[in-house]
Amino acid sequence: MSSPASPMAPPRSFLWARGIFLTLLTGFVLIPVYVMISSSLKPLADVTSKFRWLPSGLTIRPYIDIWSTVPLAKYFVNSLIVSVAATVCSVVVAVFAAYAVSRYEFRGKRVFTVTVLSTQMFPGILFLLPLFLLYVNIGNATGIALFGSRGGLILTYLTFSLPFSIWMLIGYFDSVPRDLDEAALVDGCGPLGALLRIVVPAAIPGIVAVAVYAFMTAWGEVLFASVMTNDTTRTLAVGLQGYSTLNDVYWNQIMAASLVVSVPVVAGFLLLQRYLVAGLTAGAVK
Numbered sequence: 648m649s650s651p652a653s654p655m656a657p658p659r660s661f662l663w664a665r666g667i668f669l670t671l672l673t674g675f676v677l678i679p680v681y682v683m684i685s686s687s688l689k690p691l692a693d694v695t696s697k698f699r700w701l702p703s704g705l706t707i708r709p710y711i712d713i714w715s716t717v718p719l720a721k722y723f724v725n726s727l728i729v730s731v732a733a734t735v736c737s738v739v740v741a742v743f744a745a746y747a748v749s750r751y752e753f754r755g756k757r758v759f760t761v762t763v764l765s766t767q768m769f770p771g772i773l774f775l776l777p778l779f780l781l782y783v784n785i786g787n788a789t790g791i792a793l794f795g796s797r798g799g800l801i802l803t804y805l806t807f808s809l810p811f812s813i814w815m816l817i818g819y820f821d822s823v824p825r826d827l828d829e830a831a832l833v834d835g836c837g838p839l840g841a842l843l844r845i846v847v848p849a850a851i852p853g854i855v856a857v858a859v860y861a862f863m864t865a866w867g868e869v870l871f872a873s874v875m876t877n878d879t880t881r882t883l884a885v886g887l888q889g890y891s892t893l894n895d896v897y898w899n900q901i902m903a904a905s906l907v908v909s910v911p912v913v914a915g916f917l918l919l920q921r922y923l924v925a926g927l928t929a930g931a932v933k
Contacts, residue, residue: 717889722881722882726884729882733804737809749816750820760814775874779874779875795876804865827846866912
């Protein structure tokens, strides 16, 4: 004889509705991925013809041709250098800025915090023309080539990742007990030593979350990369347009290249998801 249902158990209609919703959501996510994978393994003639769910023939030729159709390796190196440099700079600056706001009282602290948060309200396209003019004028006046260089693109990405990084680390540092800082100071550490030896190791999940956010922001950005780069410094997000020519569009190679360039982000997310979740939820409960 079956036991009676718990009074706290959800009704059967809710379970059915939840199952249907999750099934539709799973299909919504996985079907585009399947289309990308299957299209990347088809000859171009099959991709441009009537779509078939089951490919008639499979080939790995698109994964070989993507490196010769466009200089994908060069774009990959550019994206990697820019993304890693922007991530490192963002994490370093955000750690010191967030620690100062979290641990010290100073004049203009509230104004600084509000300003950092308010920058997130504006769309990035508003900064495109001012940054373009600023980089060009700096280059004309000093000879420092920011426009069309990796350094200029790194500075551009810092303007987007830093505010959120500082804001998130402030909340994380606030959740780290101040007694740890005081104990380190008693043991002879200075403020910098307390930060690097005590607070930073305790805030690793938050720092990793900031690093992942900064890297993903730089890796997939298109708007500023399409304006601030040239043929030498072009990144992957812009370089994928090279598979579309006046005569044809290599859809199978586009799909193959899209999957290849997604590997670093997906692999990094899977490896660091434990730290990412912990960092994003830190500070919610003290």
